Amino acid sequence: MSDTRHISVLGPEAVEMLSPRAGGVYVDATFGAGGYSRMILAAEGTRVIAIDRDSTAITGGADLVASSAGRLTLVEDRFSNLADVCVAHGMPLVDGVVMDVGVSSMQLDQAERGFSFRFDGPLDMRMSQHGPSAADVVAKASEADLANIIYIFGEERHSRAVARAIVAARKEAEITTTKQLVEIVSKVVWAKPGEIHPATRTFQALRIFVNEELDELHTALAAAEQVLKPGGRLSVVSFHSLEDRIVKTFIAERSKTGGGSRHLPEVAQATPRFKIVNKRPIVASDDETKANPRARSAKLRGAERTDAQAQDASPLPGWPTLASVMRGG
Structure with missing residues (x-):
């Protein structure tokens, strides 16, 4: 059986969407086994702030941190806190954010x-x-x-x-x-x-x-909007319809220019916060799916930040929350 633990699904495509460049600072919001971080660091002169809430992933990334010559900072935290993490490490604005949403193969296999x-x-x-x-x-x-x-x-x-x-x-x-x-x-x-x-x-x-995964995703997308420079790229890989729907809706809502009307000309047009990079999601090739079955359901969506002021996160849907359920309603 092939070892798929260190294969980042749609990895080259997700990192290519970021267009890493020398001197650029990028956030790997879901470090895992470090696949995306390695590919970003392969571009000379890049820096990466990587985040993972799993302490085993942090421990496992120690060698990559040591070999990165100071270009990789690895932080144990939720990816919904990525804006605060960036500020804490002196990088309030970055050139790209990549996310691989959901559980990792390493976690599933343990x-x-x-x-x-x-x-x-x-x-x-x-x-x-x-x-x-x-x-x-x-x-x-x-x-x-x-x-x-x-x-x-x-x-x-x-x-x-x-x-x-x-x-x-x-x-x-x-x-x-x-x-x-x-x-x-x-x-x-x-x-x-x-x-x-x-x-x-x-x-x-x-x-x-x-793990409050969908709440985390909602908040993390808005946090990415806060930290991305104009022209900075957001690259998100999701693995099931619930995740993809959130990503698709977020990018669509933040990219539209509605608001004005020929009947109400005084109403200002909303300024889009993003430009959509790929209107249709990128999916894994047959070869990748054969090598890594987890890639079957993966979808990659991307967007490029404009210079419009960031918005706050939208309210969460009215679904059950961990806190309310555990306190009995």
Whole structure:
């Protein structure tokens, strides 16, 4: 089996979209195994501020930091805080931001992290070691909250049946392992041959919810707008429809010039904050998909910052939040 841990999906395309140049400063907002950072640093004279909330990724990047001759700064933090990170390191404005959204292959492949239904391990799923785990959510959330979480973040049609099954099972025994959850879900969700595993959507939902991934993405995109210089590039790789919808909507809204009207000429036209780089998402080639199955669902979107003043982040959608669910409503 080939080792895909260090393969950045759509890596060359995502970095090419940044157009790295000598003297440029770039943010790798989701460092992981450092694939994007390595490619950016390959352009002579570039500097990279890299961020990851996973302490194992920070530890794993020590060698790259040591070999970068001071050109790579690696920070343990959420990528939603990228604007504050840039300011803290003396770079309030940068030339490019790249994001690889979602869980990494390294995390999925570590049974002890509890991300994957393929391995038996603790039902954890946290990208960092802080906050409630998936086991905590499964134990605490009401049946209604569980159903909403699984439906909204997992797009699971059988979310109510899964929630009922979880609540019934936890009355008998604590649900603390991935294997337990897989067995519970598999009793109420059936998959035909060739379809995805019955637990796929439930695991996706809990992972996204525990790590507040979509909230993080909303905030990180607005933070990127704050730090990008005019002409700076935003390059985002997403892996499922929920993420891609957020990225697509953000870029479209910040690129449109609506606001004026022939009926109300005094209303000023909105100034676009970005220019769209690629109207259609870039997807992985057949060769990349064969070498790295994770690339199958990947989509790359890019935008270029204008000189218009940055806007604040839009309000988050009204979906369940980790804080509200854990305090019981």
